[in-house]
Amino acid sequence: MHDLIRLMGKDVVNQECPDDPGKRSRLWIFEDVVEILCEDTGTNAIKAIVLDFPKSEDITISPDAFTNMKRLRMLILPEVHISSQGPVRLPNELRWLKWPNAPNLEFGSGPKKLARLDVHVSRIKQLGGQLKNFRKLKSINFGECKSLASVPDLS
Structure with missing residues (x-):
């Protein structure tokens, strides 16, 4: 994508709500994402969180950090290493999850829309729930997940 178009798109998103990142549809600035995840101030307005951070960062969030981001x-x-007091609960609307070094994750009940799951080098112990609810899942990457103990039937 051309750099000027990308910058214009980011400017449009920033104008959605300049003072409250929790009301923007997309988040990519590290400080905004940390504020949202650490203070549990996410809202239904958030559709995408993408951090392309040049160096590794550690932050601590609650297991319910994504609860309001339905x-x-x-x-x-x-490049974000997140620690949590328990399994991090993710919304069912999630379609693409790429989170190397992810903590233990949990999906809610009901049908899931996840199409791509990339959690290589993560601390996931098992994939919670039945994979039969992941009807749209096309790609899974559990590479180098040394803590992974079990995966439900993938057929």
Whole structure:
């Protein structure tokens, strides 16, 4: 994508709500994402969180950090190491999850819309719930997940 178009798109999103990142549809600035996840101030307005951070960062969030983000469709956190007190609960609307070094994750009940799951080098112990609810899942990457103990039937 051309850099000027990308900058214009980011400017449009920033104008959605300049003072409250929780009311923007997309988040990509590290400070905004940390504020949303650490203070549990996410809202239904958030559809995508994508951090392309050049260096590794550690943050601590609650297991319910994504609870209010019911319309979250894309979560990409490549260089963010997040620790949590329990399994992090993710919304069912999520379609693309790329989270290396992810903590233990949990999906709610009901049908899931996840199409791509990339959690390589993560601390996931098992994929919670039945995979039969993941009807749209096309791609899974559990590479180097040393804590992974079990995966439900993938057929």
